[in-house]
Every structure is written in C-alpha cells, then in structure tokens.
Amino acid sequence: MAGGVAVSPVTDLTLSGESWATRGDADPLFTRAQVTDLVQAYLAGHAADDPAASPLFAELKGLAAFRVHVGSDEVLLSDSIRFVEKAFAAGVDARLEVWEGMIHGFLVSVGRLEGSNGGLHRLGEFLRERFVR
Numbered sequence: 467m468a469g470g471v472a473v474s475p476v477t478d479l480t481l482s483g484e485s486w487a488t489r490g491d492a493d494p495l496f497t498r499a500q501v502t503d504l505v506q507a508y509l510a511g512h513a514a515d516d517p518a519a520s521p522l523f524a525e526l527k528g529l530a531a532f533r534v535h536v537g538s539d540e541v542l543l544s545d546s547i548r549f550v551e552k553a554f555a556a557g558v559d560a561r562l563e564v565w566e567g568m569i570h571g572f573l574v575s576v577g578r579l580e581g582s583n584g585g586l587h588r589l590g591e592f593l594r595e596r597f598v599r
Contacts, residue, residue, distance in 0.1 A: 470532045471589045474542045474570050475549065477522040479505050479514040483544030492539035496570040501541075522549050531559035535589060537568025 486498055517524035536546040546562060553560035
C-alpha cells in the first residue's frame with residue numbers, strides 16, 4: 467500500500483472536538499459559525515456521525531499508511547489527534563505532526579513561514595519514501 471497525507475483534515479462533522487472551543491479565538495480562518503453552515507449544506511440532511519461523512523466514526527483497520535499535519539492553534543487540532551490515535555490503535559501506520567503556533571491553512575504560507583516550509587518538506591519526505599523507488 468502506498469499511503470497518503472492530510473493537512474488539517476475535517477474528520478468529525480459533529481464538530482465535537484474540544485479544540486473548537488479551546489482554539490476558536492486563535493484560529494481566525496476557520497470559525498465555528500462558518501463551518502456549521504458549510505457542514506449543514508454538505509450533509510444535506512444526512513447524519514453528521516455517518517462514517518461516510520465523518521471518517522472519525524469509520525472502521526479504520528486496513529487503511530494505507532498516512533501522515534496528518536495540523537497547526538497547534540487551529541480548531542481542527544483535536545479532530546486530527548483523535549483520528550490519528552484511532553487509526554494507530556487499529557494497527558494503521560498513522561502519524562501526526564503538530565506545527566507550533568500555526569493556524570488552519572498554514573501551508574499556504576510556504577516561502578513565508580518556517581512552519582509552512584517545514585510542513586511541506588516533511589510531507590514530501592513521506593511521499594517520496596512511499597512512491598519513489
């Protein structure tokens with residue numbers, strides 16, 4: 467199996483992760499009010515905890531190796547932590563990198579922020595290990 471990467475993944479459309487409250491003031495780019503409207507439109511009446519919509523509630527055993535990168539100051543931090551922990555517990559080669567002081571969308575600042583440069587470099591390393599032979 468090859469593998470994959472995710473940056474600041476939305477894994478729980480119930481929005482039950484604690485960082486929605488603890489990081490809400492630190493992350494100006496991804497607000498709960500904005501996301502609530504987007505989630506309702508996306509779900510179109512389906513349950514937010516449906517594993518097809520919220521992978522945190524899915525059976526994760528057998529997934530290919532993956533890496534998740536997330537900022538320490540973003541509202542999706544707890545989603546990322548819980549998803550990687552669940553995958554790891556299911557025997558998946560899943561790893562998390564938390565970038566200190568970064569908010570949602572931090573990789574768009576490649577060339578301007580050290581954390582963005584580092585995140586992109588680390589993601590590239592993982593993909594090279596998996597795909598370049």
